[in-house]
Amino acid sequence: MDIDKYLTGKKRVIDAALGKIIPKETDFPQSLHRAIRYTLFPGGKRIRPILAMAAYEVVGGKGNGILPYACGLELIHTYSLIHDDLPALDNDNYRRGKPTTHRVFGEAMAILAGDALLTEAFHLMGREGLEGEADPRAVIEVIGEISRAVGLAGMIAGQVVDIESEGKKVELPILEFIHTHKTGSLILVSVRTGGRLGGARDVEMEALTRYGKAIGLAFQITDDILDVKGSRDSMGRPPGVDMARDKITYPALLGVEESKRRCDELIGQAIAALELFGNRGKHLREIANYIGKRNF
């Protein structure tokens, strides 16, 4: 399939760039760089950086100027996974088919590796902001928006509410708060970062924002459905762990069928938002469909 080829090609570019950014395992202190590389490679599908790249292209961004920012988004995503998996938080033993970072390198190193990845994301964007060709004001705007999306008004708020809701009876507005903040905000800001640095006009930024919001929530709903229906192969960890932890999920609240219906509806909204891009919106459209159809 065309989209598979597109995703694989982009992942290769991103992985190569990440490999250059992160110090080698032989660099001092080796343990830190080993822990970081263990978590970062082979990694997942790199959906967030790919979204940034695809949004950059759809608004006419040229060359590889988006790549360092795309990599920064993946570093932030990876940090969030490491910390999320910690014993004090979700206490997950497996991620992407292998033992989680703290299981292999210990908790202290996992905390520090996460801290380092988050910090390195901003370092990377700052350095590229000086050396690259992007307008400095756009770079500052992007740094400000990304840090807001993953900070105490964004991803962290989602994390906190997620943890505090475990084992409690939670209504749909709280579940949507968790999902839009914990997962959705980083996906949305990935799309917006690509648009902003690619020189999107206002009307294009609005379209990308509608697209990013819709796929961000759809992504988390499919994650929830996979936790119920998925296999270890498609998840990289045993299915049912969210349910076992008494975490609130879409299927638990609405049932699998209604969750699927909502997901389809969101994907439809995402694709509708791309209308003004015409044929150029092809890749973003296919990514939306891809998210809507993940393995179930």
Next chain:
Amino acid sequence: MDIDKYLTGKKRVIDAALGKIIPKETDFPQSLHRAIRYTLFPGGKRIRPILAMAAYEVVGGKGNGILPYACGLELIHTYSLIHDDLPALDNDNYRRGKPTTHRVFGEAMAILAGDALLTEAFHLMGREGLEGEADPRAVIEVIGEISRAVGLAGMIAGQVVDIESEGKKVELPILEFIHTHKTGSLILVSVRTGGRLGGARDVEMEALTRYGKAIGLAFQITDDILDVKGSRDSMGRPPGVDMARDKITYPALLGVEESKRRCDELIGQAIAALELFGNRGKHLREIANYIGKRNF
């Protein structure tokens, strides 16, 4: 004393600004904001932001343009304390005379509050970069330099080596690596941030860099000496915890007298570096003396 008045006045300005930046305890999710405010207030002496402000002033920076960056440095410092105190790392129960964040709010919240503070620092600097009067390129440079100073080539590397050196026989070069990275790099970059945003000429940046390096190391040596000789009052935690944890310190390696001598030497170097500022260097000079004479 003059310097006490100066430090108290600046601390008041910084505390007021931090109070406005951080959401109220009543804002959702309340637990997160309570944990952050608990750690941030009343806080310590705010030496890092004060250094940034004093360096800004010494090179002719006007008004309050440095304040958001100064606050960002304090947020980063506070994050590093929360994570450093965690059970998996230093496992400290007290900090500044009260129970550590994880003891009061639990480990999960302490990890997330630290993550949020680090992220918020970059958000604050990004927002100010857009709204403030600083040259956008200088803002990007500052963000890049701060994130480098506290990232995997800076503070985190110092943390990792510190943890891995516990209980081992460590030589002076490793101890200096730990101290210059774990403590020194944030102090140095605080001074340099003030200089850069205040419009320092190259020769002034060089002087501030020599000053910042010297006081950064002196600061940690005095910390080590306080751990041996200090009282609970002057430390905010029981003395001797570093020794008990078999952490390597200057007094353990060189003895108290030689450690004091090195500290005095560094303070002398710091003051010598200020020569080109003449009388304008008064506050930075007094801060150096203040660091050299902390409670012993």
